[in-house]
Amino acid sequence: MLQIPATILTGFLGAGKTTLLKRLLEEPHGQRLAIIENEFGEENIDKEFLVTRSEEQIYQMSNGCICCSIRQDLREALLLLAEKRKQGELAFDRIVIETTGLADPGPVAQTFFADPAVAGLYLLDSIVTVVDARHAPEQLDKRQEASRQVGFADRLFISKSDLVSAGELRQLQERLGRINRRAPQKLLHHGKLDFTAFFDVRGFSLDAILDIDPTLLPLAAPVEHPGASLVCARAHVHDEHCGHHHHDAVSSFVFRSARTFEPEPLQRFLAALVERHGPQLLRYKGILAVSGFDRKFIFQGVHQIMGSTIGPRWKEDEKRESRLVFIGIDLPRAEIEAGLDDCLA
Structure with a gap:
């Protein structure tokens, strides 16, 4: 059985992760997604209730996507979704995990390698980090979580670039490049994105030779x-x-x-x-x-x-x-x- 591709979506508080996530659920990119969030807040998303448990809730979206809110171990949520997919109770092509704004992506990524059961079912495709152009300089100065999120990234998506000058944006891009030289940077406009830049990044594929060479010194x-x-x-x-x-x-x-x-x-x-x-x-x-x-x-x-x-x-x-x-x-x-x-x- 082919492994299920997984993407970790991270970024500091207010960077625009939820906006990007909504675009992922709305756009006709042909992918059936399972979205995992640490806590599923009050979102205006049409959903049909499927499963209620004390630890997680799984919702079927109107467009065929899945949304899962978890309050326990990520490993258990991943295994639960994979089992329901195997049994034909849920249908999805890939997983997107949205972390909280203060999260360190490292332990999330390690779940896909340290646990044999998860590693056999899932393939970690990439870590995607959303960066707030207006507030990132101060966040990078004061909060190490913001720097760690940039450092882990395989792709950097810069939001709110219309709220800063061209010079400020250039300085931020140069700074991001010094922190993480291997992650290409793309601008987000109200969450709009060419989703070919989001899926199948192969940032964690040891065999993806061509993904290593061009990004070493961008x-x-x-x-x-x-x-x-x-x-x-x-x-x-x-x-x-x-x-x-x-x-x-x-x-x-x-x-x-x-x-x-x-x-x-x-x-x-x-x-x-x-x-x-x-x-x-x-x-x-x-x-x-x-x-x-x-x-x-x-x-x-x-x-x-x-x-x-x-x-x-x-x-x-x-x-x-x-x-x-x-x-x-x-x-x-x-x-x-x-x-x-x-x-x-």
Whole structure:
């Protein structure tokens, strides 16, 4: 049985998640959705009551979608919906989970990897974050939840851009790019969106090679460092190389090297890195050139959970270059740089 695709929709309070969610329910995109919310508020949505339990309520929408409000463990809600789908009681093609405005998306994402039952039924497609153009600068300054939501994102949708000047919008986009260099940014206009940008992102697919390459460096030009190339993107650095004006604890950087990795030292280093700094590592992802192998190695992780797979062969005319992106909170850049460099052949 094919796994059910799942999307995590997050964003700070008032960013416009509910507006986007309503558009998802209204637009003729051909997808039957199951929407999971932590608490289902007073929404003007036509629904036919299906199931009432003490812990969750499931509603059938007029357009064939499902909406589920939960007040217990996400795992149980996912398993319940999957079972009802299997039994033919509910029909849906994919899941969208809307988090609360103050939520950390990390534990939600980990549910899809840490629990074998959930992992067998669902495929986490992406984390989508809605950013309020008018209030995001202050939120990013004062609330780490806002920065973490940006750091986890596979796609960033900017709302309320009509309420700021072109210069303010550009500054925000540059700042978002420093926090998360791998997430493409798109503007939302009253929740309107080309939904091809929302579905089938494959942000968590280890085999989606083409999804990794273009998004590693979508914005600023690289800043070269001695030895293996490391692109500086720490937003709290302020020097002649990186003229950043905001002090974001969440930041990202990209490690590049034309030298191949030795597999055993690299495996030991990554395991130790995740054990020491897992809570700080929001997302990490990369394409690796490994000594003795003519195929690409693909890896990614969320916090302490890491996975890898063997990708396609390197082409004869292709530059064998390893590229790793790290997004996290106060990342130990020097430690990661030195450790990776020690693993090179």
